[in-house]
Amino acid sequence: MPAAPQPRQDHRTPPVVVVMGVSGTGKTTIGPLVAQALGVVYAEGDDFHPAANIAKMSAGVPLDDADRAPWLDAIGAWAAGRGGQGGVVSCSALKRAYRDRLRAAAPGLVFLHLTGDRALIAERMAARKGHFMTSRLLDSQFATLEPLEADEAGAAVDVTPGAEVIAERAVTALRRL
Template sequence: MPSPIVVMGVSGSGKSTVGAALAQRLRVPFADADDFHPPANIAKMTAGEPLDDDDRHPWLEAIGQWLAQQCTAGGVMSCSALKRKYRDQLRRHCSETELLHLVGTPEVIGRRQASRPGHFMPASLLISQFETLEPLEPDENGIDIDVDQSIDAIVETYVAARGSRSAGGDGGTPR
Protein backbone atom coordinates (compact mmCIF):
# COMPACT_ATOMS: atom_id res chain seq x y z
CA MET A 1 0.00 0.00 0.00
CA PRO A 2 1.32 3.49 -0.78
CA SER A 3 1.99 5.66 2.25
CA PRO A 4 1.44 9.39 2.31
CA ILE A 5 4.59 11.47 1.96
CA VAL A 6 5.40 14.77 3.64
CA VAL A 7 7.94 16.84 1.70
CA MET A 8 9.49 18.94 4.47
CA GLY A 9 12.09 21.65 4.93
CA VAL A 10 12.54 25.35 5.50
CA SER A 11 10.69 27.96 3.47
CA GLY A 12 12.22 28.25 0.02
CA SER A 13 13.58 24.69 -0.09
CA GLY A 14 11.20 23.72 -2.89
CA LYS A 15 8.63 21.71 -0.93
CA SER A 16 5.65 22.70 -3.09
CA THR A 17 7.44 22.28 -6.41
CA VAL A 18 9.00 18.95 -5.46
CA GLY A 19 5.79 17.77 -3.80
CA ALA A 20 3.68 18.50 -6.87
CA ALA A 21 6.21 16.80 -9.16
CA LEU A 22 6.44 13.77 -6.86
CA ALA A 23 2.65 13.45 -6.63
CA GLN A 24 2.39 13.63 -10.41
CA ARG A 25 5.09 10.96 -10.76
CA LEU A 26 3.38 8.67 -8.22
CA ARG A 27 -0.12 9.50 -9.51
CA VAL A 28 -1.45 10.45 -6.09
CA PRO A 29 -3.14 13.60 -4.74
CA PHE A 30 -1.04 16.62 -3.75
CA ALA A 31 -1.77 19.26 -1.11
CA ASP A 32 0.24 22.26 0.04
CA ALA A 33 0.26 22.91 3.79
CA ASP A 34 0.26 26.66 3.11
CA ASP A 35 -3.35 26.23 1.98
CA PHE A 36 -4.24 24.91 5.46
CA HIS A 37 -3.05 28.01 7.35
CA PRO A 38 -5.79 30.06 8.97
CA PRO A 39 -5.82 33.76 7.98
CA ALA A 40 -4.35 34.78 11.35
CA ASN A 41 -1.22 32.70 10.69
CA ILE A 42 -0.74 34.22 7.24
CA ALA A 43 -1.17 37.72 8.66
CA LYS A 44 1.41 36.99 11.37
CA MET A 45 3.98 35.64 8.89
CA THR A 46 3.32 38.49 6.44
CA ALA A 47 4.10 40.90 9.28
CA GLY A 48 7.46 39.13 9.72
CA GLU A 49 6.49 37.36 12.94
CA PRO A 50 7.36 33.68 13.29
CA LEU A 51 4.55 31.34 14.28
CA ASP A 52 4.59 29.79 17.74
CA ASP A 53 3.47 26.30 18.68
CA ASP A 54 -0.02 27.53 19.61
CA ASP A 55 -0.38 28.94 16.08
CA ARG A 56 0.87 25.72 14.51
CA HIS A 57 -1.19 23.18 16.47
CA PRO A 58 -4.57 23.57 14.67
CA TRP A 59 -2.76 23.95 11.35
CA LEU A 60 -0.89 20.67 11.89
CA GLU A 61 -4.13 18.97 12.96
CA ALA A 62 -5.78 19.97 9.67
CA ILE A 63 -2.76 18.65 7.75
CA GLY A 64 -2.83 15.44 9.80
CA GLN A 65 -6.50 14.94 8.94
CA TRP A 66 -5.64 15.20 5.24
CA LEU A 67 -2.84 12.65 5.70
CA ALA A 68 -5.27 10.31 7.49
CA GLN A 69 -7.57 10.47 4.46
CA GLN A 70 -4.60 9.47 2.25
CA CYS A 71 -3.28 6.77 4.58
CA THR A 72 -4.43 3.84 2.45
CA ALA A 73 -4.15 5.28 -1.07
CA GLY A 74 -1.14 7.59 -0.76
CA GLY A 75 -0.70 11.29 -1.28
CA VAL A 76 1.94 14.00 -1.06
CA MET A 77 1.80 16.98 1.29
CA SER A 78 4.31 19.82 1.31
CA CYS A 79 4.79 20.99 4.90
CA SER A 80 7.70 22.58 6.74
CA ALA A 81 7.43 20.09 9.67
CA LEU A 82 10.55 21.67 11.15
CA LYS A 83 10.40 20.08 14.62
CA ARG A 84 10.24 16.44 15.59
CA LYS A 85 7.13 17.09 17.69
CA TYR A 86 5.35 18.53 14.63
CA ARG A 87 6.22 15.44 12.61
CA ASP A 88 5.05 13.25 15.50
CA GLN A 89 1.75 15.15 15.55
CA LEU A 90 1.30 14.46 11.83
CA ARG A 91 2.19 10.77 12.22
CA ARG A 92 -0.45 10.36 14.95
CA HIS A 93 -2.97 10.68 12.12
CA CYS A 94 -1.18 8.16 9.87
CA SER A 95 1.80 6.33 11.36
CA GLU A 96 2.96 5.13 7.93
CA THR A 97 3.67 8.68 6.74
CA GLU A 98 7.05 8.97 5.01
CA LEU A 99 9.23 12.08 5.15
CA LEU A 100 11.31 13.63 2.39
CA HIS A 101 13.51 16.33 3.94
CA LEU A 102 14.80 18.84 1.39
CA VAL A 103 18.10 20.06 2.78
CA GLY A 104 20.26 22.96 1.68
CA THR A 105 22.55 25.65 3.01
CA PRO A 106 21.16 29.04 4.04
CA GLU A 107 22.89 30.51 0.97
CA VAL A 108 21.22 28.11 -1.47
CA ILE A 109 17.81 28.49 0.19
CA GLY A 110 18.22 32.28 0.35
CA ARG A 111 18.82 32.41 -3.41
CA ARG A 112 15.72 30.32 -3.99
CA GLN A 113 13.62 32.52 -1.70
CA ALA A 114 14.80 35.66 -3.47
CA SER A 115 13.33 34.30 -6.71
CA ARG A 116 9.82 34.01 -5.18
CA PRO A 117 8.34 37.52 -5.15
CA GLY A 118 5.00 37.89 -3.43
CA HIS A 119 5.24 34.81 -1.19
CA PHE A 120 3.89 35.53 2.30
CA MET A 121 7.02 34.19 4.05
CA PRO A 122 9.57 37.02 3.97
CA ALA A 123 13.24 36.11 3.54
CA SER A 124 13.92 37.72 6.92
CA LEU A 125 12.30 34.70 8.59
CA LEU A 126 14.74 32.27 6.95
CA ILE A 127 17.17 32.44 9.88
CA SER A 128 14.40 31.59 12.36
CA GLN A 129 13.44 28.63 10.16
CA PHE A 130 16.99 27.23 10.28
CA GLU A 131 17.14 27.85 14.05
CA THR A 132 13.86 25.95 14.50
CA LEU A 133 14.74 23.05 12.17
CA GLU A 134 15.35 19.70 13.84
CA PRO A 135 16.82 17.30 11.26
CA LEU A 136 15.27 13.89 10.79
CA GLU A 137 16.28 11.36 13.41
CA PRO A 138 17.31 7.80 12.52
CA ASP A 139 14.03 6.33 13.82
CA GLU A 140 11.91 8.56 11.57
CA ASN A 141 10.64 7.08 8.32
CA GLY A 142 12.38 9.45 5.95
CA ILE A 143 15.37 10.54 3.93
CA ASP A 144 17.33 13.74 3.32
CA ILE A 145 17.87 14.96 -0.25
CA ASP A 146 20.01 17.96 -1.22
CA VAL A 147 17.96 20.69 -2.95
CA ASP A 148 20.87 21.98 -5.01
CA GLN A 149 19.89 19.88 -8.05
CA SER A 150 17.02 19.70 -10.52
CA ILE A 151 13.47 18.89 -9.44
CA ASP A 152 13.56 15.78 -11.65
CA ALA A 153 16.76 14.60 -9.97
CA ILE A 154 15.24 15.08 -6.50
CA VAL A 155 12.12 13.13 -7.48
CA GLU A 156 14.17 10.34 -9.09
CA THR A 157 16.42 10.09 -6.02
CA TYR A 158 13.41 9.81 -3.73
CA VAL A 159 11.58 7.26 -5.88
CA ALA A 160 14.74 5.12 -6.10
CA ALA A 161 15.33 5.35 -2.34
CA ARG A 162 11.68 4.53 -1.63
CA GLY A 163 11.90 1.48 -3.88
CA SER A 164 15.11 0.37 -2.19
CA ARG A 165 13.57 0.71 1.29
CA SER A 166 10.45 -1.24 0.31
CA ALA A 167 12.70 -3.97 -1.13
CA GLY A 168 14.49 -4.28 2.19
CA GLY A 169 17.45 -1.98 1.53
CA ASP A 170 18.34 1.17 3.42
CA GLY A 171 17.76 3.56 0.52
CA GLY A 172 18.15 6.67 2.63
CA THR A 173 20.80 9.30 2.79
CA PRO A 174 22.85 8.93 5.99
CA ARG A 175 22.02 11.52 8.61
Protein backbone atom coordinates in the same frame (compact mmCIF):
# COMPACT_ATOMS: atom_id res chain seq x y z
CA MET B 1 21.16 3.28 20.21
CA PRO B 2 17.98 4.74 18.62
CA ALA B 3 15.38 2.27 17.41
CA ALA B 4 15.33 1.48 13.70
CA PRO B 5 12.44 3.09 11.79
CA GLN B 6 9.35 0.96 11.49
CA PRO B 7 9.17 -0.44 7.95
CA ARG B 8 6.09 0.59 6.01
CA GLN B 9 3.54 -2.07 6.67
CA ASP B 10 2.33 -2.81 3.18
CA HIS B 11 4.26 -1.92 0.05
CA ARG B 12 1.27 -2.71 -2.17
CA THR B 13 -0.43 0.49 -1.03
CA PRO B 14 1.04 3.83 -2.11
CA PRO B 15 2.71 5.86 0.65
CA VAL B 16 1.48 9.04 2.29
CA VAL B 17 4.43 11.43 2.15
CA VAL B 18 5.06 14.72 3.95
CA VAL B 19 7.55 16.89 2.08
CA MET B 20 9.29 18.79 4.87
CA GLY B 21 11.97 21.41 5.27
CA VAL B 22 12.49 25.10 5.85
CA SER B 23 10.64 27.75 3.90
CA GLY B 24 11.98 28.14 0.36
CA THR B 25 13.62 24.73 0.21
CA GLY B 26 11.38 23.64 -2.66
CA LYS B 27 8.46 21.75 -1.10
CA THR B 28 5.88 23.31 -3.45
CA THR B 29 8.12 22.73 -6.47
CA ILE B 30 9.17 19.13 -5.72
CA GLY B 31 6.01 17.85 -4.00
CA PRO B 32 3.82 17.75 -7.14
CA LEU B 33 6.60 16.06 -9.16
CA VAL B 34 6.96 13.35 -6.52
CA ALA B 35 3.18 12.91 -6.35
CA GLN B 36 2.97 12.56 -10.12
CA ALA B 37 5.75 9.96 -10.17
CA LEU B 38 4.04 7.97 -7.41
CA GLY B 39 0.61 8.34 -9.07
CA VAL B 40 -0.97 10.00 -6.02
CA VAL B 41 -2.58 13.37 -5.28
CA TYR B 42 -0.68 16.42 -3.99
CA ALA B 43 -1.91 18.89 -1.38
CA GLU B 44 -0.30 22.25 -0.64
CA GLY B 45 0.39 22.57 3.07
CA ASP B 46 0.14 26.36 3.04
CA ASP B 47 -3.56 26.01 2.16
CA PHE B 48 -4.20 24.47 5.60
CA HIS B 49 -3.03 27.52 7.57
CA PRO B 50 -5.59 29.58 9.46
CA ALA B 51 -5.73 33.14 8.04
CA ALA B 52 -4.10 34.45 11.23
CA ASN B 53 -0.99 32.39 10.52
CA ILE B 54 -0.66 33.76 7.00
CA ALA B 55 -1.07 37.30 8.38
CA LYS B 56 1.62 36.66 10.97
CA MET B 57 4.14 35.25 8.49
CA SER B 58 3.35 38.05 6.01
CA ALA B 59 4.25 40.51 8.77
CA GLY B 60 7.61 38.77 9.15
CA VAL B 61 6.80 37.18 12.53
CA PRO B 62 7.69 33.48 13.00
CA LEU B 63 4.91 31.11 14.00
CA ASP B 64 5.10 29.48 17.43
CA ASP B 65 3.99 26.04 18.61
CA ALA B 66 0.45 27.24 19.41
CA ASP B 67 0.08 28.80 15.94
CA ARG B 68 1.25 25.64 14.25
CA ALA B 69 -0.95 23.23 16.24
CA PRO B 70 -4.24 23.70 14.29
CA TRP B 71 -2.32 23.71 11.02
CA LEU B 72 -0.57 20.42 11.85
CA ASP B 73 -3.89 18.91 12.91
CA ALA B 74 -5.51 19.91 9.60
CA ILE B 75 -2.64 18.37 7.65
CA GLY B 76 -2.72 15.27 9.87
CA ALA B 77 -6.44 14.87 9.15
CA TRP B 78 -5.81 15.15 5.43
CA ALA B 79 -3.00 12.59 5.64
CA ALA B 80 -5.18 10.21 7.68
CA GLY B 81 -7.83 10.44 4.95
CA ARG B 82 -5.31 9.37 2.33
CA GLY B 83 -4.43 6.11 4.09
CA GLY B 84 -4.53 3.25 1.59
CA GLN B 85 -4.67 5.60 -1.41
CA GLY B 86 -1.46 7.52 -0.89
CA GLY B 87 -0.74 11.21 -1.17
CA VAL B 88 1.90 13.88 -0.92
CA VAL B 89 1.53 17.01 1.21
CA SER B 90 3.97 19.83 1.87
CA CYS B 91 4.51 20.86 5.47
CA SER B 92 7.66 22.36 6.98
CA ALA B 93 7.32 19.90 9.95
CA LEU B 94 10.40 21.51 11.44
CA LYS B 95 10.38 19.88 14.88
CA ARG B 96 10.35 16.24 15.92
CA ALA B 97 7.30 17.03 18.07
CA TYR B 98 5.42 18.31 15.01
CA ARG B 99 6.20 15.11 13.13
CA ASP B 100 5.11 13.05 16.13
CA ARG B 101 1.81 14.96 16.05
CA LEU B 102 1.37 14.21 12.34
CA ARG B 103 2.24 10.51 12.84
CA ALA B 104 -0.22 10.28 15.71
CA ALA B 105 -2.96 11.42 13.32
CA ALA B 106 -1.76 9.34 10.38
CA PRO B 107 0.34 6.33 11.38
CA GLY B 108 2.64 5.11 8.62
CA LEU B 109 3.42 8.59 7.29
CA VAL B 110 6.83 8.93 5.70
CA PHE B 111 8.85 12.13 5.45
CA LEU B 112 10.88 13.53 2.60
CA HIS B 113 13.25 16.17 4.01
CA LEU B 114 14.45 18.63 1.39
CA THR B 115 17.77 19.92 2.67
CA GLY B 116 19.84 22.82 1.44
CA ASP B 117 22.44 25.35 2.22
CA ARG B 118 21.08 28.53 3.83
CA ALA B 119 22.74 30.78 1.22
CA LEU B 120 21.23 28.85 -1.70
CA ILE B 121 17.75 28.88 -0.19
CA ALA B 122 17.97 32.60 0.65
CA GLU B 123 18.93 33.31 -2.95
CA ARG B 124 15.97 31.31 -4.28
CA MET B 125 13.59 32.97 -1.84
CA ALA B 126 14.83 36.41 -2.82
CA ALA B 127 14.10 35.60 -6.47
CA ARG B 128 10.62 34.19 -5.69
CA LYS B 129 7.77 36.58 -6.50
CA GLY B 130 4.35 36.98 -4.92
CA HIS B 131 4.79 34.78 -1.85
CA PHE B 132 3.85 35.86 1.68
CA MET B 133 6.96 34.30 3.23
CA THR B 134 10.10 36.42 3.08
CA SER B 135 13.72 35.40 3.58
CA ARG B 136 13.63 37.49 6.80
CA LEU B 137 12.18 34.40 8.47
CA LEU B 138 14.88 32.05 7.24
CA ASP B 139 17.09 32.34 10.34
CA SER B 140 14.20 31.34 12.59
CA GLN B 141 13.31 28.49 10.23
CA PHE B 142 16.85 27.06 10.44
CA ALA B 143 17.02 27.65 14.20
CA THR B 144 13.78 25.69 14.67
CA LEU B 145 14.68 22.84 12.29
CA GLU B 146 15.28 19.43 13.85
CA PRO B 147 16.33 16.99 11.10
CA LEU B 148 14.84 13.50 10.84
CA GLU B 149 16.08 11.17 13.54
CA ALA B 150 17.22 7.58 12.96
CA ASP B 151 13.92 6.08 14.13
CA GLU B 152 11.78 8.23 11.80
CA ALA B 153 10.71 6.69 8.48
CA GLY B 154 11.89 8.98 5.76
CA ALA B 155 14.67 10.21 3.54
CA ALA B 156 16.62 13.43 3.03
CA VAL B 157 17.48 14.81 -0.39
CA ASP B 158 19.72 17.78 -1.14
CA VAL B 159 18.07 20.53 -3.22
CA THR B 160 21.11 21.86 -5.08
CA PRO B 161 20.30 20.16 -8.44
CA GLY B 162 17.36 20.91 -10.73
CA ALA B 163 13.85 19.96 -9.69
CA GLU B 164 13.57 16.89 -11.94
CA VAL B 165 16.78 15.39 -10.53
CA ILE B 166 15.68 16.04 -6.95
CA ALA B 167 12.28 14.44 -7.59
CA GLU B 168 13.88 11.37 -9.19
CA ARG B 169 16.25 10.93 -6.23
CA ALA B 170 13.37 11.43 -3.83
CA VAL B 171 11.20 8.79 -5.47
CA THR B 172 14.10 6.32 -5.50
CA ALA B 173 14.72 6.94 -1.79
CA LEU B 174 11.01 6.67 -0.91
CA ARG B 175 10.67 3.37 -2.78
CA ARG B 176 13.45 1.94 -0.61
CA LEU B 177 11.62 2.64 2.65
